Amino acid sequence: MAVKKRTPVHPDLESILFTEDQIKTRVKSLGTELKKAYGDGEFTIIAIINGAVLFTADLMREIDNPVRLDCIRISSYGEKTKSIGTPQIVHSLTLDIAKRHVLLIDDILDTGKTIALVSGLVRKLNPASLRVCVLLDKQGRREVPFEADFVGFKIPDKFVVGYGLDFAERYRNLPCIGVLKPELQNPPEWA
Numbered sequence: 001m002a003v004k005k006r007t008p009v010h011p012d013l014e015s016i017l018f019t020e021d022q023i024k025t026r027v028k029s030l031g032t033e034l035k036k037a038y039g040d041g042e043f044t045i046i047a048i049i050n051g052a053v054l055f056t057a058d059l060m061r062e063i064d065n066p067v068r069l070d071c072i073r074i075s076s077y078g079e080k081t082k083s084i085g086t087p088q089i090v091h092s093l094t095l096d097i098a099k100r101h102v103l104l105i106d107d108i109l110d111t112g113k114t115i116a117l118v119s120g121l122v123r124k125l126n127p128a129s130l131r132v133c134v135l136l137d138k139q140g141r142r143e144v145p146f147e148a149d150f151v152g153f154k155i156p157d158k159f160v161v162g163y164g165l166d167f168a169e170r171y172r173n174l175p176c177i178g179v180l181k182p183e184l185q186n187p188p189e190w191a
C-alpha cells in the first residue's frame with residue numbers, strides 16, 4: 001500500500017502555512033500574472049534583501065522577459081519580531097532606473113513602512129512605471145496604506161519564517177513557510 005508522504009514540521013514551527021509545493025505552484029502562477037502585465041517587454045527587478053532573495057530567484061526563473069536585477073538592503077527588525085520603527089536604507093541601488101519599468105519585490109508586506117520607503121525612493125528616480133510584488137501580505141497590520149500589484153498569499157497576523165523570511169537571521173533556508181512558536185519569539189536579552 002502506498003504511504004502518503006507528509007511534510008515534516010520543523011521543531012521550531014507551530015504550524016506550516018504553505019508547503020514547498022504550494023509555494024512552487026503559486027510562484028509559477030505569479031510568473032503568468034507578470035507575463036500578462038509586462039508582455040515580452042524588459043523590466044528591472046529591485047529585490048529588497050535579504051528576505052526577498054529566495055522568492056526573487058524563483059520568480060524570475062518563471063518568466064522569459066529580459067530582466068535586470070538590482071537589490072536594496074533595508075533594516076527594520078533587528079533581532080525582534082516587531083518592527084523597530086522607521087526602516088533605514090543600509091545599501092542603496094546601483095542600476096540607473098530612469099525611464100525603466102520597475103518591479104519592486106519583497107517577501108512580506110506588513111506595516112507597509114518598508115515598501116512605502118523604497119517605492120518613494122524609486123519614484124524619485126523617474127522610472128517609466130513601478131509595480132510591487134510581495135509573496136505574503138499581512139493586510140491586518142497595515143500602518144501606512146499600501147496595496148501591492150501582485151500578492152502571493154494573504155496571511156493572518158502571525159510571525160512567519162522560512163523561504164527567505166527570518167527571525168534573527170535564522171530559518172531563511174526552510175523550504176516551507178510556517179508560524180514560529182511563540183516561546184521562540186523575542187528571547188530574553190541573555191539568550
Ligand code: IMP
Nearest residue numbers: 051109110111112113114159160165166
Ligand atoms: P513592514 O515595513 O512593516 O511592512 O515590514 C516589512 C519587513 O518586515 C519585511 O521585509 C520583512 O523583512 C519583515 N517582516 C514582517 N513580518 C514578518 C514576519 O512575519 N516574518 C519575518 N519577517 C517579517
Ligand code: MG
Nearest residue numbers: 051077165166
Ligand atoms: Mg526581514
